[in-house]
Amino acid sequence: MNTDITASAKPEYPVIDRNPPFTKVCGxxxxxxxxxxxxxxxxxxxxGYLSGIKPGLKGPSMVTGGLIGLMGGFMYxxxxxxxxxxxxxxxxxxxxxxxxxxxxx
Amino acid sequence: xxxxxxxVFPEIxxxxxxxILLIHGVVFSTSKKYDYPPLVSxxxxxxLLSVLITLLLLAxxxxxxxIAHLFWNxxxxxxxxxxFCQILLLLSTxxxxxxxxxxxxxxxxxAFEFIVLILLSTCSMLFMISAYDLIAMYLAIELxxxxxxxxxxxxxxxxxxxxxxxxxxxxxxxxSGILLxxxxxxxxxxxxxxxxxxxxxxxxxxxxxxxxxxxxxxxxFIAVGFLFKITxxxxxxWAPDIYEGSPTPVTAxxxxxxxxxxxxxxxxxxxxxxxxxxLQQIFFFCSIASMILGALAxxxxxxxxxxxxxxxxxxxxxxxxxxxxxxxEGIQSLLIGIFIYALMTIDAFAIVLALRQTRVKYIADxxxxxxxxxxxxxxxxxxxxxYAGIPPLAGFCSKFYLFFAALGCGAYFLASVGVVTSVIGxxxxxxxxxxxxxxxxxxxxxxxxxxxxxxxLLAMTSSFITLFFLYPSPLFSVTHQMALSLYL
Numbered sequence: 001m002n003t004d005i006t007a008s009a010k011p012e013y014p015v016i017d018r019n020p021p022f023t024k025v026c027g028x029x030x031x032x033x034x035x036x037x038x039x040x041x042x043x044x045x046x047x048g049y050l051s052g053i054k055p056g057l058k059g060p061s062m063v064t065g066g067l068i069g070l071m072g073g074f075m076y077x078x079x080x081x082x083x084x085x086x087x088x089x090x091x092x093x094x095x096x097x098x099x100x101x102x103x104x105x
Numbered sequence: 106x107x108x109x110x111x112x113v114f115p116e117i118x119x120x121x122x123x124x125i126l127l128i129h130g131v132v133f134s135t136s137k138k139y140d141y142p143p144l145v146s147x148x149x150x151x152x153l154l155s156v157l158i159t160l161l162l163l164a165x166x167x168x169x170x171x172i173a174h175l176f177w178n179x180x181x182x183x184x185x186x187x188x189f190c191q192i193l194l195l196l197s198t199x200x201x202x203x204x205x206x207x208x209x210x211x212x213x214x215x216a217f218e219f220i221v222l223i224l225l226s227t228c229s230m231l232f233m234i235s236a237y238d239l240i241a242m243y244l245a246i247e248l249x250x251x252x253x254x255x256x257x258x259x260x261x262x263x264x265x266x267x268x269x270x271x272x273x274x275x276x277x278x279x280x281s282g283i284l285l286x287x288x289x290x291x292x293x294x295x296x297x298x299x300x301x302x303x304x305x306x307x308x309x310x311x312x313x314x315x316x317x318x319x320x321x322x323x324x325x326f327i328a329v330g331f332l333f334k335i336t337x338x339x340x341x342x343w344a345p346d347i348y349e350g351s352p353t354p355v356t357a358x359x360x361x362x363x364x365x366x367x368x369x370x371x372x373x374x375x376x377x378x379x380x381x382x383x384l385q386q387i388f389f390f391c392s393i394a395s396m397i398l399g400a401l402a403x404x405x406x407x408x409x410x411x412x413x414x415x416x417x418x419x420x421x422x423x424x425x426x427x428x429x430x431x432x433x434e435g436i437q438s439l440l441i442g443i444f445i446y447a448l449m450t451i452d453a454f455a456i457v458l459a460l461r462q463t464r465v466k467y468i469a470d471x472x473x474x475x476x477x478x479x480x481x482x483x484x485x486x487x488x489x490x491x492y493a494g495i496p497p498l499a500g501f502c503s504k505f506y507l508f509f510a511a512l513g514c515g516a517y518f519l520a521s522v523g524v525v526t527s528v529i530g531x532x533x534x535x536x537x538x539x540x541x542x543x544x545x546x547x548x549x550x551x552x553x554x555x556x557x558x559x560x561x562l563l564a565m566t567s568s569f570i571t572l573f574f575l576y577p578s579p580l581f582s583v584t585h586q587m588a589l590s591l592y593l
Contacts, residue, residue: 005108008174008183022107044154051150055142057133064129065151068122072158075114079166082111088168
């Protein structure tokens with residue numbers, strides 16, 4: 001089984017780390033990523049709450065919406081962070097940050 | 106290792122969201138503490154949210170989704186074609202779910218599993234669109250089909266719905282069996298199930314000898330299985346009964362979503378996986394037969410849903426013109442046709458759902474709709490004119506491009522049949538308009554205002570249908586890229 005990480009699309013931006021580990025990607029979350037995470041979770045909690053009013057299930061529905069939003073928000077933020085490290089999304093911040101430290105350290 | 110799964114983040118999310126909603130539904134619908142609440146709307150809204158988040162993950166993560174293509178390429182392929190088909194599928198699913206909420210209330214429909222099955226079938230269709238292996242393709246088709254059999258019978262107190270589900274199960278299982286038999290014959294003759302390997306084996310392959318006949322029969326059976334699922338003539342018999350018997354939101358979903366995914370599969374298997382001229386003749390025949398039968402049979406219909414079922418059979422015929430051409434322009438026209446067909450069908454079924462509140466079932470019940478609800482009558486008229494292919498609406502643009510592609514590859518007979526059947530089709534579409542504006546109803550019905558979701562959906566789709574001709578180039582360039590990525 002070929003577990004090579006190479007993508008069929010070529011990265012358009014400088015590659016910081018071709019295959020960053022999970023902790024590095026999570027550590028690379030910037031303000032926008034956290035904002036995305038919180039926004040999606042917040043919207044999901046709100047939808048859960050509002051849709052739970054009629055059946056009288058506000059709390060549990062809010063929790064379910066929150067779970068869906070947490071998962072979706074985290075995946076969206078992870079996707080963006082990994083994309084920046086792998087060079088698929090604009091990554092000026094990461095380039096500046098890692099240039100100081102040196103790449104792949 | 107975790108990064109390998111970046112490529113399937115949208116699918117992972119929607120599967121997990123489906124399971125969360127299933128657990129939520131099971132736990133709280135049977136909860137004595139909360140007095141056994143009806144959860145279908147609650148789960149519906151959360152399901153709609155899940156589909157929109159999946160769409161966000163897909164749309165925002167485009168280049169990243171091609172990651173680890175060697176790992177996933179055993180079963181799935183991510184390219185422009187997959188990307189845009191999946192986006193269209195998710196938009197159609199979101200549109201279908203959003204038009205259901207009022208239906209749940211009006212019909213006292215309380216099965217939250219309906220939404221869970223819609224999400225599960227959507228996930229399977231996402232896999233179907235990206236499938237790059239016969240086994241992956243078949244597993245995804247089966248998951249989709251099993252969900253559809255159940256949701257077709259979801260209105261348990263209705264004999265029509267139960268009958269529709271049973272018919273769909275028997276006929277769907279039969280067509281899946283034929284499809285699988287074809288896949289096994291291909292594997293038996295070539296030893297390959299992966300589309301890359303099949304492309305290498307079958308390109309320029311002459312159909313002579315025993316092994317060739319095995320390959321030919323295999324491809325034929327796969328084609329028959331697919332044609333069954335897209336309701337192309339002569340495998341269309343099940344469609345009108347099942348579309349009429351199923352609950353209206355299910356009919357809307359069945360009319361749109363599986364056609365997107367099955368056409369994507371057809372293009373992958375037959376354009377990329379095998380270049381067999383005989384198949385072109387099969388699709389040529391089915392296209393002509395579907396157009397003719399769709400036009401003629403719809404003329405005799407008295408029920409709105411059955412008329413739309415035959416109309417969809419006719420449209421499948423038009424869309425198959427694009428495949429029959431076998432050129433990039435043909436594929437592009439097919440993709441344009443599917444996109445516009447999906448939007449027109451969402452529009453039509455949203456209107457039918459709005460009318461169903463007042464128990465409008467027959468065409469005769471539409472009488473004097475223009476007097477009681479003129480805006481709805483105008484919107485329905487625009488949709489019908491678009492279905493008929495009257496310029497400058499979107500339906501005309503899609504048919505024009507399909508016929509143009511047919512003429513470009515020398516299929517003059519196909520194009521002329523298409524034009525003639527379009528003219529015949531105008532009869533029953535315009536008959537609906539005539540009934541709405543000039544007819545008198547059998548009994549005067551007070552039309553209730555529709556809910557906000559449907560009105561928003563109708564506004565968006567009607568605007569697209571009406572204004573598409575002003576700026577069609579984004580869709581044309583996107584579908585051109587999709588067609589090119591299929592050939593390259």
